[in-house]
Amino acid sequence: MAWFLLVIAGIEEIIAAIAMKYIDGTRKKWPIIVMTVGFGLSFYCLSQAMIVLPAGVAYAVWTGIGSIGVSAVGLIWFKERFQLSQVISLCLILAGVIGLRLTSSS
Template sequence: MAWVYLVIAGFFEIGLALGLKYSEGFSRLWPTVGMAVSGGISFYLLSIAMKSLPVGTAYAVWTGIGAAGTVVLGILFLKESSDLVRLISITLIVVGVVGLRFSSPA
C-alpha cells in the first residue's frame, strides 16, 4: 500500500509544480490555494509512504514522478519543447523510478 500512496503523492506533486507556475509568484489566489492544497496532500501521502519505504527511495520516486509528469504536461499543454534530448532525459527518469520500485522492499 505504501507504493500506492507514493504514486498518488507524486501526482499531487505535479499539481504543486503546475500550481506554482499558474500562481504567478503567489499573486493569483486560486492557483495559489490549489498549489498549497496539492502540496499538502502530496507531503502527507509521502510521509505515510515513508513509514515503510526507505527515505531515499521514496523521495527519489516522488520527485521523479513529479518531474517527469510536470515535463510531460508542460509539453502537452504549455507548448514547452519536446526535443529529442529532453524526451530521452525524461525516459531516463522514468526508468530510474521503475528501477527503484523493483529494487526496494514492500
C-alpha cells in the first residue's frame, strides 16, 4: 500500500506542477486551486507512504516520479524539446527509481 500511495503522490505532484504553468498572476483561479489541492494530496500521500518506507527512499522516488512525469508532459503536451544529455539524465533517474523499488524490502 505504501508504494501505491507513493505513486499517487507522484501523480498528484505532476498535476500540481503542470497547473503552475497555467497560473497567470491571479486572473485564473482554477490553476491555483488545482495546484493547491494537488500538492496537498501529494504531501499527504507521501507522508503516509513514509510511515512504512524509509524517508530517503520515499522522497527520492517521489521526486523522481515528479521529474520524469513533468518532463514527459512537457515533451508531449507543451512540445518542449530536450537535449540528448537531458534524456539520458531522465533515464538515469528512472533507473534509480526502479532500482529503489526492486531493492526495497517494504
